[in-house]
Amino acid sequence: MLNNNSHKASINSEVFPICLRTSNLEDSSSLQTYLSIGGYEQIQRILKDKISPEKLIEEIKISGLRGRGGAGFPTGIKWSFIPNDSDGTKYIVCNSDEGEPGTFKDREIIKKNPHQLIEGMIIAAYIMGAQVGYNYIHGEIWEEYESFEKALAEAKKANFLGKSICGLGFDFELYAFHGYGAYICGEETALIESIEGKKGQPRFKPPFPATYGIYGRPTNVNNTETYATIPWIIQNGGESFANIGVENSGGTKIFSVSGHVERPGNYEIPMGMPFKTLLELSGGVWKGRKLKAVIPGGPSTPVLPAAEIMKTTLDYDGLKNSGSSVGAGSLIVMDETTCMVSTLKRLSYFFYEESCGQCTPCREGTGWVYRVIKRIVDGKGKPEDIDLLLDVSKKISGRTICALGDAAAVPVLSFIKHFKDEFKYFIKNGKSMMDANS
Amino acid sequence: MLTEITRKKIDGELKKFPIDQKQSAIIAALQIIQTENGFLTDDLIALAADYLDMPKIAAMEVATFYNMFELKSAGKYKISVCTNISCALREADDIVCHLRKKLNINFNEVTKDSKFSLKESECMGACGGAPLMTINNHKMYEHLTPQKVDQILEELD
Numbered sequence: 001m002l003n004n005n006s007h008k009a010s011i012n013s014e015v016f017p018i019c020l021r022t023s024n025l026e027d028s029s030s031l032q033t034y035l036s037i038g039g040y041e042q043i044q045r046i047l048k049d050k051i052s053p054e055k056l057i058e059e060i061k062i063s064g065l066r067g068r069g070g071a072g073f074p075t076g077i078k079w080s081f082i083p084n085d086s087d088g089t090k091y092i093v094c095n096s097d098e099g100e101p102g103t104f105k106d107r108e109i110i111k112k113n114p115h116q117l118i119e120g121m122i123i124a125a126y127i128m129g130a131q132v133g134y135n136y137i138h139g140e141i142w143e144e145y146e147s148f149e150k151a152l153a154e155a156k157k158a159n160f161l162g163k164s165i166c167g168l169g170f171d172f173e174l175y176a177f178h179g180y181g182a183y184i185c186g187e188e189t190a191l192i193e194s195i196e197g198k199k200g201q202p203r204f205k206p207p208f209p210a211t212y213g214i215y216g217r218p219t220n221v222n223n224t225e226t227y228a229t230i231p232w233i234i235q236n237g238g239e240s241f242a243n244i245g246v247e248n249s250g251g252t253k254i255f256s257v258s259g260h261v262e263r264p265g266n267y268e269i270p271m272g273m274p275f276k277t278l279l280e281l282s283g284g285v286w287k288g289r290k291l292k293a294v295i296p297g298g299p300s301t302p303v304l305p306a307a308e309i310m311k312t313t314l315d316y317d318g319l320k321n322s323g324s325s326v327g328a329g330s331l332i333v334m335d336e337t338t339c340m341v342s343t344l345k346r347l348s349y350f351f352y353e354e355s356c357g358q359c360t361p362c363r364e365g366t367g368w369v370y371r372v373i374k375r376i377v378d379g380k381g382k383p384e385d386i387d388l389l390l391d392v393s394k395k396i397s398g399r400t401i402c403a404l405g406d407a408a409a410v411p412v413l414s415f416i417k418h419f420k421d422e423f424k425y426f427i428k429n430g431k432s433m434m435d436a437n438s
Numbered sequence: 439m440l441t442e443i444t445r446k447k448i449d450g451e452l453k454k455f456p457i458d459q460k461q462s463a464i465i466a467a468l469q470i471i472q473t474e475n476g477f478l479t480d481d482l483i484a485l486a487a488d489y490l491d492m493p494k495i496a497a498m499e500v501a502t503f504y505n506m507f508e509l510k511s512a513g514k515y516k517i518s519v520c521t522n523i524s525c526a527l528r529e530a531d532d533i534v535c536h537l538r539k540k541l542n543i544n545f546n547e548v549t550k551d552s553k554f555s556l557k558e559s560e561c562m563g564a565c566g567g568a569p570l571m572t573i574n575n576h577k578m579y580e581h582l583t584p585q586k587v588d589q590i591l592e593e594l595d
Binding site: 089098099100101102103104106107134138139140141142143175177178179180181182183194195196197198199200215256257258259260264265266295299330332333334338343346347350353354356 | 454456459460461462463464465466468469490492496499500503504505506507521522523524526527528559560561562563564565566567568572575576577578
């Protein structure tokens with residue numbers, strides 16, 4: 001049924017573009033360009049040959065693809081949760097509400113290769129029997145929202161969307177939806193509330209979106225990168241994808257590298273690449289400085305000191321064994337001059353500002369954490385503040401409806417765990433250890 | 439009353455949703471109105487709510503929840519600078535200091551001639567281009583330096 005081309009990539013030194021495979025082509029985002037690399041052929045083949053959703057799900061399970069938005073849940077399993085016996089409308093949603101600091105890969109997919117995302121969503125809709133889809137795009141990347149609208153119009157005109165796609169009897173409508181500045185809408189149930197025209201406040205689960213999503217209908221929410229990977233997997237077979245990566249971490253992943261490197265940007269690489277290699281690909285630490293620490297998957301994943309991350313491989317098990325996590329693949333690199341106390345202050349302000357206010361431990365706790373760190377940075381810290389920060393953070397964690405509360409606690413706990421001396425120094429001397437010589 | 443152009447734009451958004459789910463278009467409707475007016479007033483929010491057959495308070499909740507909405511008069515050009523971690527590491531503070539000095543205003547203030555206002559923003563999802571800012575929400579400028587900021591502002595009338 002599926003081609004079994006073998007794809008080999010060295011996990012030691014190369015980028016391997018799948019989601020970003022049109023990036024280096026002229027006019028990379030156009031329909032013409034996507035068609036030139038075999039775009040929209042998979043959905044046509046599926047519809048023509050009437051390949052069953054079960055077979056396709058099986059292929060995705062073999063690929064080892066896991067949700068690329070941060071949770072890492074196996075995509076094939078997730079898609080089998082959508083009830084296939086329900087009447088009425090089912091929805092699929094693409095979560096392009098990238099607001100986790102350091103994450104900017106979905107923007108690149110929308111900007112460079114929107115049609116692959118669209119084809120991935122059509123295939124997903126076919127598998128889950130959905131008739132309508134939305135791509136929820138982060139409000140601040142407005143130009144990408146507009147360019148995605150253009151890509152949708154192109155696809156619709158060519159009959160890849162709408163009634164009876166390519167005359168093959170399958171109907172699917174896809175729309176762009178923009179946020180307008182709310183990190184919390186990256187949480188899938190907050191995103192659903194937002195699509196319903198409400199404040200983005202997360203819902204209790206269960207019921208899960210698979211049974212009760214938009215307007216109470218079965219809804220599947222996945223990240224942009226997850227959908228954009230699907231056409232390649234269907235084209236080349238699940239095994240080919242799995243073979244690119246390592247055990248338990250199939251395929252490629254886009255890592256967004258930001259902060260103190262010479263060449264910040266997105267790098268789509270085979271899972272399992274040593275961090276050291278990616279650091280070299282991104283030009284190394286800027287200004288010839290030494291590496292101090294890296295947040296590997298966005299602030300909701302624990303920070304790792306240089307010594308630890310330099311021996312880590314970038315895959316689910318590698319980062320887990322190092323005490324952190326892949327998250328959304330958002331590597332924030334910090335050089336030796338970085339003050340960890342001030343950096344934590346900024347992160348804590350972010351969670352305080354973005355807490356939706358629904359759950360008391362998060363709403364009040366994030367404020368407490370921010371104010372205590374601020375007082376340390378203002379030179380008014382007390383020796384007991386470190387324990388206070390740990391205590392408040394632990395009391396937020398696990399006591400909220402959604403994961404924002406847990407996420408807010410992560411940087412506090414991990415920054416203090418690895419850089420406690422800097423916090424002690426700041427409290428004792430009223431200034432940063434980084435300013436010790438000034 | 440909403441202008442015909444505004445209504446037409448909102449109608450375009452309404453096509454994305456089931457006919458009995460007009461409220462889904464509220465974020466888009468408020469965005470359209472704000473883009474035309476510069477900021478949202480209680481009256482404008484009420485008009486949007488009426489147009490979408492939803493309670494005014496529900497529209498107000500949306501307007502106050504999403505932080506790209508402006509509920510007070512903003513400058514002709516609203517400059518939002520991201521100061522979150524990836525931008526901070528790439529010296530966003532220098533950009534903020536430069537803008538404060540150049541425009542002689544702080545965050546959430548408007549210049550005397552009403553031309554500029556300044557806002558601190560959370561992560562915009564484009565950290566590879568840090569430091570960065572947007573003008574009037576919809577145009578992003580990346581890889582900023584104080585010199586580049588000067589150039590950008592000079593080109594605005």
